[in-house]
Amino acid sequence: MRLTVVLLLIALSVVSLFVGVAEVRVSTLWSDPEALRLLAISRGPRTIAVVITGGALAICGAILQMLVRNRFVEPMTAGTGQGAALGILLVTLFAPDAPILAKMAMASFTALATSAGFLAIVQRLPPTQPLLVPLVGLIYGAIIGACVTFVAFQADLLQYIQIWMNGEFSGILQGRYELLWVAAAVGALSYLAADQFAIVGMGRTVSVSLGLNYTQVVVLGLLSISIVTALTVVTVGMIPFVGLVVPNIVSRLAGDNLRLTLPMTAMSGAILVLASDIVGRLVRYPYEIPVGSVFGILGAVVFLWLLYAPRRHAQ
Amino acid sequence: MIIVTDLSHKIGTAPILQDINMTLEKGGVTALIGPNGAGKSTLLSLIARLVPIQTGRITVDDLTIGACPTDVLARTLAILPQVIDTAPLLSVRELVGFGRYPYHKGRPTAEDHAKVDYALETFQLTPLADRRLETLSGGQRQRAQVAMTFAQDTDYILLDEPLNNLDIAASRSLMAILRDLAATHSRTIVIVLHDINYAAAYADQIVAMKSGQIVATGSPEAIVTDRLLQDVFQTDPKVHCLNGKMMVQV
């Protein structure tokens, strides 16, 4: 199955290179310098950005689900994404000339603060009501989102908000996506801590009795989630549900051993976002539909399915 | 008289009740007993039209369940609802007042007020009349609900495991009230009970059910026997006779 996933990812990446308004043909690729330039400046970076975003968001979802011990949450809709947007908005408002790294740091910081807030709320919820967690998450995210809208309205920055709130890859060019490599690195690093996250997912008591520094792992997890989410929101905007849908599907297909499934989760995330992006490029050709809109529909439908389809027990 | 004819009920494909035939005469207290899943509550819900009938027929006096308008039935038959915790903002008087709704549809007359007062008096709730339900103990709340069913002034009163969550004092007092309703107010009481001892002590008649069928009907002395308990509940407690009442040693 792993092989199928790898092949699918490669196939879709190739398709992504050749889909778009300007025509690029495989046959004339080597004789046409213009086409090569297009690949290097636009299509290539775009494809890489999509793959990194999809993979990193899926990993973030898996980690957050471990941290709050609930399958129905993900950072983009549970406050982290909105927190990142709030951070950039504040920087844009008060220090518009700050270097991009400072903006990033601020976005990551507010994202971290809002996700820590979410975690604190979740820990007060009764464990007997598992669906309360996603519910609270969605409302929490919506409230922070409304705060963002409020500030944006006052500062007349609504257009910016639209860019951050709805993920889109059409603006990705060489020189405007490289920050995402950081997200890729963070995602890869968190793979090293996969076992720790899996243990944290079994609860505080188990973690402590296994000799794990619970708080440290939780902070590490929140940090990686916040950085990846902030980077994604700044470069491409919010893509809801990736972090929710993908880990759930993978868990149903391949079980819950995080160390084994995390690469699958990352690749599946990349595949789904890539497919959505390609659909968005083709369905209203030559115009584009943002990947956030496409994935919003896909994600909501899968979410409903997850909510009602009885979970097959492990064979 | 409640007459149940050829009643069967399924949930999905699982049969809950199979070919029930039962006649309950007017008057007295009838207890439905049986192990979990025997279909007692379903039978009661079907009589009370809480669940639509699938096959079979139930009549209460000359009213046919399902065919008779529901607001007409509400003046003949009442079921004690599960403890209402969804509307904690009601006062005791307001709750008991709802018992008159089938008669006045929201516009109470002087007679309705009088009946509510009488019900409060009968159940010693007058001092609590203006208290909120949420401030009452479980036993008091249960009593308020019985007062509401009493105010509904129906010949038949059905109760589904009313002793759940009640301590022994509240349970005994409720059962005594029900006996009194049957004796002095000539109401017909049908009650689903978990505890055989309460059934044996307070019922005039016991209907024993098992796997969706009626196994036996009769007086407590005839029903509460070693053999029948073994047969119905698959357990073998000792049955004693104390002062003419049957008692199961647990």
Add this chain to the structure above:
Amino acid sequence: MHSKRLCLLALFLGGCIAGYLLLGARGNWAFVLPFRGNKLIALLLVAIAVSTATVLFQTITQNRILTPAIMGFDALYVLIVTILVYLLGGQVFLQLPAVGQFVFNTTLMLVAALALFGSLLTRARGDLMRMILTGIIFAVLFRAITDFLQRMIDPNEYAVIQISSYARFARIEVELLAIASVLTCAALIATWRMRHRLDVLALGPDAAINLGENPQRGMFQALIIIAVLVSVSTALVGPMAFMGLLVVSLAHMITPTASHAVLLPSAALISAITLVGGQFVLERVLGLSTPLIVVVDVVGGGVFLILLMRGKRR
């Protein structure tokens, strides 16, 4: 006790209305008053529609944290308008008379709401959290499809939808206001006639049956009224996620009663105070440019979170 509080609320609303109409008006009164008057009527209609729909919804579901907006009714209305423009084309859609458009949308809304939520409310009754979550995801899905379709539509026709589903406060069509008033009044009269039955339905389906009320029939009628009221408010000003929850929660605090004869007017008054007074304070006193709805959503969302966390899930 309740009637006194209702009177106080009414007086307060009167003050808000006077302030809204009169304060800060410069120049030509003949121009200002009708302009503000129309806007005021729209605000009042929306306020009462939202509060009444929310009370009805909470009664038929027997809990205090569900509202039509949270369950995606508003989003459904916007989606229906978008689908119509997508299928018919913006020009055709615009050529329909405003009244026809509105009635058509509302009818579709009714059918869709009954089909979707009728079965959801009956089936998922036992599991409240699942039901709310389903509703919220429905809302997300409706918005996502709306967004998708809007981008499939020509930019010119896209403008049509923006007119028909958002920002009516800026310029209110008198014709639409008239039909909205008629529909709201009809729905309110129907609700008021149901008030005693609603008291009984609020006790839960079993208790309602026992007292001779048919809960299915009551729920069906309430859903029809809700669909009409949501259509009115959404068509006039657009979706308002937490407004209903906020004002009805306030009503439960100010006039704590289960009687709909008190609760309905109390919620309506508080709702009107929130919209008219809020608009007045925001626009005239603070001079903020943010739409009131954004503020209401932040506060209402906070109330929702608190209700959820306090365990008042019923």
